[in-house]
Amino acid sequence: MSALPVLLPAAERLARAAEREREQGCAPFRLEASHGVMLLALFAVGCGIAQAQGGVDKPSTLETLLKWTPVLAKGFAFNLAISFLAMAIGTVAGFFLGAARISLMAPVRGGAWVTINFFRNAPWLVLLFYCMLLLPFQVKVFGVTIPIPDWTKATLGLALPVMANVAEIVRGAIQSIPTTQWEAAHSLAFNRRQTFWMIIIPQCVKRMLPPWMNLYAILTMSTVLVSIVGVNDMMSQTQRVLSAESRPELLLAFYSYVLLWFFAYCYPIARWTVRLEARYAVRQ
Amino acid sequence: MNATVDKGGAEPIVELRDVHQAFGSSEIIKGVSFSVPKGGVVCIIGPSGAGKSTLLRCINGLVPIQKGTIRVARFQVHALKTDAERIALRKEVSMVFQQYNLFPHKTALENVMMAPIHVLREDPKEVRERAVALMKKVGLEAKHAAYPGELSGGQQQRVAIARSLAMRPEVMLFDEVTAALDPETVKEVLNTIQELAREGMTCILVTHEMRFARELADEVIFTDDGKIVETGPPAELFDHPREERTRAFLSQVL
Numbered sequence: 208m209s210a211l212p213v214l215l216p217a218a219e220r221l222a223r224a225a226e227r228e229r230e231q232g233c234a235p236f237r238l239e240a241s242h243g244v245m246l247l248a249l250f251a252v253g254c255g256i257a258q259a260q261g262g263v264d265k266p267s268t269l270e271t272l273l274k275w276t277p278v279l280a281k282g283f284a285f286n287l288a289i290s291f292l293a294m295a296i297g298t299v300a301g302f303f304l305g306a307a308r309i310s311l312m313a314p315v316r317g318g319a320w321v322t323i324n325f326f327r328n329a330p331w332l333v334l335l336f337y338c339m340l341l342l343p344f345q346v347k348v349f350g351v352t353i354p355i356p357d358w359t360k361a362t363l364g365l366a367l368p369v370m371a372n373v374a375e376i377v378r379g380a381i382q383s384i385p386t387t388q389w390e391a392a393h394s395l396a397f398n399r400r401q402t403f404w405m406i407i408i409p410q411c412v413k414r415m416l417p418p419w420m421n422l423y424a425i426l427t428m429s430t431v432l433v434s435i436v437g438v439n440d441m442m443s444q445t446q447r448v449l450s451a452e453s454r455p456e457l458l459l460a461f462y463s464y465v466l467l468w469f470f471a472y473c474y475p476i477a478r479w480t481v482r483l484e485a486r487y488a489v490r491q
Numbered sequence: 492m493n494a495t496v497d498k499g500g501a502e503p504i505v506e507l508r509d510v511h512q513a514f515g516s517s518e519i520i521k522g523v524s525f526s527v528p529k530g531g532v533v534c535i536i537g538p539s540g541a542g543k544s545t546l547l548r549c550i551n552g553l554v555p556i557q558k559g560t561i562r563v564a565r566f567q568v569h570a571l572k573t574d575a576e577r578i579a580l581r582k583e584v585s586m587v588f589q590q591y592n593l594f595p596h597k598t599a600l601e602n603v604m605m606a607p608i609h610v611l612r613e614d615p616k617e618v619r620e621r622a623v624a625l626m627k628k629v630g631l632e633a634k635h636a637a638y639p640g641e642l643s644g645g646q647q648q649r650v651a652i653a654r655s656l657a658m659r660p661e662v663m664l665f666d667e668v669t670a671a672l673d674p675e676t677v678k679e680v681l682n683t684i685q686e687l688a689r690e691g692m693t694c695i696l697v698t699h700e701m702r703f704a705r706e707l708a709d710e711v712i713f714t715d716d717g718k719i720v721e722t723g724p725p726a727e728l729f730d731h732p733r734e735e736r737t738r739a740f741l742s743q744v745l
Contacts, residue, residue: 393553395655397610
């Protein structure tokens, strides 16, 4: 009984948070400036530890970081390239998959539903492994051997969940347009295709943009998964650098440095998304 | 249960015979017949839930019917199977909605121009001239570049009328077009419709504006519970209703 008063505030806090969530839905996690500050602090602690443990005869932590930065940056560029490509492929495929969800043909609708739910609910890493292992390392077209490098397969592997998530975003946006818009367009003798492309989709773009950018930020952070399947991204490069240096005390400093890079890239996207959402909310 | 407006005995342009329409298991229209001659103005009145709006949607093929026949000009609406056939019909029949339903991502003028350019494939320059003239006709020549969200309800509804007129339809359907408007703007929309009717446009209106119906209609149809209760020229129906149900309704709304 004596523990109860101590527990109560926390229990109350949780209850209130749950209540809020029921009312407004779960707020999506957003990067904020304070997260950057925390990361910087972590980085500083990492550097401090490395410095303290490193001893005097070795080059300083910052010096080491700086020395390897070009190598890490090259890896980061690879992360970005994979994120762009996977997003582009996933967006195009997801757009048509989402549109298929409102097809008048039941088999198309059903097929799209199965596809979306499979790829949306499968773990990203599992999909990545599927693509790495199931796709051949080269194909022969008219006697010409075309190699399929690992990073292409990894990009495809990441494009699959992106596709399914984009499809959901597209479907949600289309269905958020009042059916009276379809009715009005049909009354003006627009056919279904014209109505879709000229009247519905243009109105959807504004609604789709914020969740689409959110998805991109998630994808960018997920690109480090490709290091597991042997692609030379920033994460793999960091591992290599660390084993080359063979100084375990650098571990925290280097990995928080990697985190900072990703934060610096994703934070502006998150801020921009928030602004777009606010602008959209006012207009609606 | 037949209503025919006699205008020189010409072939009616809209003709409904024993129309039945059900949504799922609930029957909404239970055997409705009436016809409208070219240039005629028919007002459909009645309590909410009488199936008035559904009836209009049957006429332009938005809602399929289960039994009966609907003919509009040369189209047997009940027999239209494909999208292409329905589109041919809708080029002749325009509809104006209670909630305006303008396209919010297009300006007022673009709203008016869109269908003639993309559906009728007419020359954009000609369509533009026509659209400008129509905007003037509905009294909105200063609002070409305004988006629907920047217009008042009455202005939006007039743009919607201009948008329908731009298709040069044979028949216009009005679905409670003033129901969502505040009383002051109702008049500007009604004036626009009145002008159209005077110019000889065939109009079928679902309306709650009894005074307007009395002034404008050649024929008033009182519906209740999916059926036509009574029909007649406005002077007759409003002043000397034959049916008890009509009398009860009119005493409520007049």
